[in-house]
Amino acid sequence: MASPKQTTQRRAARVRRQLKAVANGxxxxxxxxxxxxxxxxxxxxxxxxxxxxxxxxxxxxxxSLKTGADQAAAAAVGKLVAERAAKAGVKEVVFDRGAFIFHGRIKALADAAREGGLSF
Structure with a gap:
């Protein structure tokens, strides 16, 4: 039986492999x-x-944050990365959630990045 670490790494590799197939540069x-x-x-x-x-x-x-481990912090990071991407001239990206499920903090970051101008 695979260890939890191996399972997580396998899931992250599977997500990344699927992203590379649809990334189109x-x-x-x-x-x-x-x-x-x-x-x-x-x-x-x-x-x-x-x-x-x-x-x-x-x-x-x-x-400025109460803690770095809540949805408000994730939204702030999403907005900040979108702002920095705009300065670098990046508009379209593919979202790599890694081995994490798309809910909670991951979803909050993604929504804030979309509001900040990134499209994925």
């Missing part, structure tokens, strides 16, 4: 959530570089 908005923080970055897989990133660990965002 678009950049990838990758999201990671831990028990205390949430992170988002826009990655150009063809060049292997991060175009824009945001997380709840950043000073100005960290001081």
């Amino acid at each position: 678009r950049l990838r908005l990758s999201v990671h959530r831990s028990s205390k923080n949430i992170y988002a970055q826009i990655i150009d897989d063809s060049r292997g570089v991060t175009v824009a990133a945001a997380s709840t660990l950043e000073g100005d965002l960290k001081s």
Whole structure:
């Protein structure tokens, strides 16, 4: 039987494989959530570089939030990454949720990024 870590890695690889099949050259908005923080970055897989990133660990965002582990924090990170993507000239991305289910904080981040101008 596979360990929980192997199961998670397999699920993340499956999601990423499906995204690469439908990406058509678009950049990838990758999201990671831990028990205390949430992170988002826009990655150009063809060049292997991060175009824009945001997380709840950043000073100005960290001081304005009650905690980095709720939907309000995820929405703030989504809005910030969308703003930084717009500055970098990115409009369309594919959403990489990794091994996380699309609800709660992940959904809040995605909705805020859409409101901020990203389309996926």
